[in-house]
Amino acid sequence: MKQDRRKVSNCRYTIGVDFGGTFVKLALVRFWEKGFRIEGFSSFETKNYNKDALIEQMVIRIIKLKAESTYKGNRVRGVGIGVPGRVDFDKGIVFDLTNVSGWKNVNLKDALQPKVKIPVLVDNDANLMALAESKFGAAKGHKDCICVTMGTGIGGGIILNHKVYRGISFAAGEIGHMTINENGPLCICGGKGCVERYIGNRYILEEAIRRLRGGAKSSVRAKLNGRYSNLTLEMLNSAARKKDPFSILIWQEVGKHMGAVLANVVNLLNPEIIVVGGGVAKAGALFLEPMRRIVKERAFQVSCRNLKIVASKFSNKAGIIGAAALVLANKEKK
Ligand SMILES: [Zn+2]
Incomplete structure (x- = not known):
């Protein structure tokens, strides 16, 4: 019990989003020095939404996960999003997506950040899987x-x-x-x-x-x-x-x-x-x-x-863990 309390006092919360060809998965993740735990989760099918509706759906769900964390007395540090395509990581622009149509040169960071009111980072999904395996996995x-x-x-x-x-x-x-x-x-x-x-x-x-x-x-x-x-x-x-x-x-x-x-x-x-x-x-x-x-x-x-x-180690969870970890990794860099 004592050990768990220590972890809670040192922990940091972020939201990870895995934007895949079939599903968009979102998770509220709690990190501590040597590990993490998924504390909230939601997902929806990509094909049911055009670009604008999909962004709107992301906003709704991110705000909901953020509220879950605030309710527990914790501030969410930011949102990391992994997408299946090339991304300008500095600006948050999605150049193109391999298996989802209608996504050309979309500034996903600018579309989300003013609405969710926490920092948003966007990266290529394979980069984030590598980050997850490197930080916590194989x-x-x-x-x-x-x-x-x-x-x-x-x-x-x-x-x-x-x-x-x-x-x-x-x-x-x-x-x-x-x-x-x-x-x-x-x-x-x-x-x-x-x-x-x-x-x-x-x-x-x-x-x-x-x-x-x-x-x-x-x-x-x-x-x-x-x-x-x-x-x-x-x-x-x-x-x-x-x-x-x-x-x-x-x-x-x-x-x-x-x-x-x-x-x-x-x-x-x-x-x-x-x-x-x-x-x-x-x-x-x-x-x-x-x-x-x-x-x-x-x-x-x-x-x-x-x-x-x-x-x-993480197989299909690597994307979402890496996306959530990106928020913290980016802070380490600065
Ligand atoms: Zn080729």
């Missing part, structure tokens, strides 16, 4: 860390000397768009042969379906009953765990592609730890092992000696 205690999120897209966040590295145009960490085949297929970014084009969710499934249509033998075939479009990553995941050679090979290839990219990252930055998260990462050991092996084969041995490659 990379806690490490000075430098690279965080890769594998889902529809392949995102990357870079932490150098405990701080997010954003780059001069706020575009650093685009690991998914590193080229692994200069003559490869066209990518959404306009480039060719980007790693995302091989191991983004959609493309893993596309390739598996192509092989199944071509007659490849697999235990997933019986479940599909000829409807190839019903194939999911979970099916490939569970079939591989039951030793289906076709599915095992798919995951090994994911590991090999990602390993080649990470070997480049390791040679470039010589990090202490790489954290891998996102939906695809649920397949865990099925591709983490081949990935680690390729990194070891391709990167400088001296860089691999002290390198750890681990699965993320």
Whole structure:
């Protein structure tokens, strides 16, 4: 009891918002020196709102969470928001969102701050996942860390000397768009042969379906009953765990592609730890092992000696924790 009282007296409250392609999730988070706890939560579906209505909905919910904290006698220090796209971190401008239409050059900070009356910070979601893992998760205690999120897209966040590295145009960490085949297929970014084009969710499934249509033998075939479009990553995941050679090979290839990219990252930055998260990462050991092996084969041995490659701790909660932690991290900087 005594210990808990001490924590309460030293704690700081912030609000974290994870603005995703499907849901907007908001949380009131209490931080103390070595940990945090989510004390209030709300969420709504992104697709039900156009840009202005969505901002209005955020305002309503932020004010509500703020009131919850005030009721408990605590001041909220600010709001951190993670969005799936490039952001001018200094000004709070969202340049573009990957999976949500109608968001071009929107100053989200200016739209929210006068209404919620506490500081608002906006950043790219992969940066914030990296921040969460670095401060409280799988990379806690490490000075430098690279965080890769594998889902529809392949995102990357870079932490150098405990701080997010954003780059001069706020575009650093685009690991998914590193080229692994200069003559490869066209990518959404306009480039060719980007790693995302091989191991983004959609493309893993596309390739598996192509092989199944071509007659490849697999235990997933019986479940599909000829409807190839019903194939999911979970099916490939569970079939591989039951030793289906076709599915095992798919995951090994994911590991090999990602390993080649990470070997480049390791040679470039010589990090202490790489954290891998996102939906695809649920397949865990099925591709983490081949990935680690390729990194070891391709990167400088001296860089691999002290390198750890681990699965993320927070998985889908990393975005919201990182967004809330951003408010405090930004204060530390100044
Ligand atoms: Zn690309």
